[in-house]
Amino acid sequence: MLTFLVDTIEPRPGTSSNTALAATAVVGSLAAFLVAGYFLVAGVGQPRGTGAVSLFQDQLVVDGMSLFFVVIIGSVTSLVSLASFDYLEDQTYQAEYYGLVLLAATGMSLMASANSLATAFVSLELSSLPSYALVAYLKRNRGSVEAGLKYFLVGAVSSSVLAYGISLVYAASGRMGFDAVAEALSTLAADGEFFPGILGIGVVMVLLGFAFKTASVPFHFWAPEAYEGAPAPVSAFLSSASKAAGFVLAFRLFLTAFPEVGGLAGGDPAVDWVVAAQVLAVVTMTVGNFAAATQEKVKRMLAYSSIGHAGYVLIGLAALTQGTDHGLVLGASMMHLLVYGFMNTGAFLFVALAEHWGVGRTFQDFNGLSTQAPLACAAMTIFLFSLAGLPVGGGFLSKFYLLLATANAGTWLLAGALIVNSALSLF
Template identity: 65%
Template structure:
């Protein structure tokens, strides 16, 4: 079926392309440190991320990582430290899509900024880290990839060095990030202590042996380790125990970076959580050892996270902060994917993956609209956005699409992924979670609709002159909006891909 026989390492091509782009920009910056040639820099990053996206889509279509007759099977590289399967490719697609949108939008947003080349190389390095997180199959590679994604993010949040809000956001993001990565490493060390392995498959095999009765009683140590690992994931996905950083970091950071962190970084955090908990800690064996089912932790986290996020979002006056809290709420929805794993069905996790893909478009678009508003300088609160549709109808139409899709109103992509999550949760017998999902979605409609109302119906408080139409930001927003709508007829194949990917990982 394949036209050319590619070597096995070529399965990593999307990651390699991202890394190559990042290093090329880095070299460009070293050779020509004062370049402000934004077109070349943003263009290189966009081409790099789109190339990685194209390769990842091609691989998915060609059946890389798919089992069965016309697939190439799951590809393991470096002695199983890295694995390329459908789930990895799916999340690489999410990450590269968001990266492409963000770099195109940054072309206008970062205009006049002193650190152009550094900015783009840091974005690409962070994207490399996130794509590697999708393929990592050992606690070692997971931790290093996590740091590779985090370190550039800290700098990116604080990159507006004269802006106090940005610096403050960077500081808080860094402090909580350092704390959570310390807890994460400690969790890894405890899991290593209980099993003697760091590679996920080897951990699972060792747990089987322990559960069968040879070896001591390592349940408590293992449980503590898993709890600490959950802490690390919670930071990366901005879910409850470690969500404090999110509103601050998203509000203070440049808007494209907020979009990047809240969409791509969150997806990358979830992919390692999915991988670790499906591969290394099979529900039944681990539950037998610890005495508690770890899905219980995720049931609690999911309900608490979505409730905290949505209730806090409803009380915000600042649009960016509202979006930040709503992003916490969405982390809660996706956590259902892990909470429902106990039932052994791939539907919940597939639905969570679909939601992350749709979320990648709609949430990135929403944050980029905020970036556009910051570019115009119209202010930050709901009132400041009043009547924007008179000057910028296209962007505001896109905003309405994002908001209704985020709220999960029927014809949009967000509705379908939430619908799958709902049915999946019911199928897994998680009635409480399903109810929480519905109640929170209804609540979220209130504050999303409030923004749409401000933009379309309210009269502007102050008269504005005509607003500029920055090409890059507009292009990114329109593409994101179109994709949010177009995903709808294309939802069948996406749902299939996500469900298949989930089935392979769970099996």
């Protein structure tokens, strides 16, 4: 609302308030980043501090995981808002743009704290609907409008799948809160009134619904079109903040509501969603890296690379087994999301800068750019080296911990897929 209020202020007749709008968005997102960072360092919501804080009758929860991801979302949003200042210089509807970015970021932050099936779905839609409009923001650009339409259609299908999956989980448990779902399913299983068929279909559909938000196979094909057609700052925003929000919600849901039915609390799994996550992780990282290696356009290459990285982060669910340190697996995935988020944001913002300079979209168009902008190209080199997992970047450490987590869990198929795909990403 503040962005629309600022938009009414015109320094001179006929001029826009782009500077004030960008400053409002940057300051607002930085405030969220600083507050979440302070609470995270102070131990709020963590076992060493106050413990998890529940809000609105356990609909939302503030803990270390939610604060960690709000830090990522807030920092990425501030960088994207800052980069959008020059990008939107000649565009109309600037207040609407920044308003949509902040609205989507709000939905993503709520996803990080969602603690019930209803809150999860509403917060996911709150982040998705503004994202569709952001992709189609360049309404005079046919590619942007087509990308926004495709993104919306795929999103509508995936939202339907997710909603139906949630309804089946509710039918099997009679509860909406994550903790209440886990307790109800455990009680039903002990009383012999458990319906694994209904629950199994529901869990798989929920997993597929989250695959859309994280650009994982099979709901991945919107990403190349959306990232290519959208304004470059929007591509950075969706590929980093949106992906982080999708994963934190998936982590919280499956580790809180479905640990016992997945066999993680002991006993045989009633619904082996861990195997489904393993298949999803291997297929996603393989499809993403193979497709990225064949692209000629920079943004499409980064889009498919982000799909491959989604497969790496899925190891946070796929490498969970009985008797393993779940904190190690989850921590490795969170570390990779942190590194990936900043490096991928930097790479897309470099593309935004190149577009502002009038550089084309293909790799050939970038030839000779290092002589004109050596510092920017050096930064882009660091971003790409880190995304590829070379020893000079943070991506090497995060992938190393992912490999350590898979080895500790004994999931050697995942470890092998991670090694092969990391090598493939170098090409």
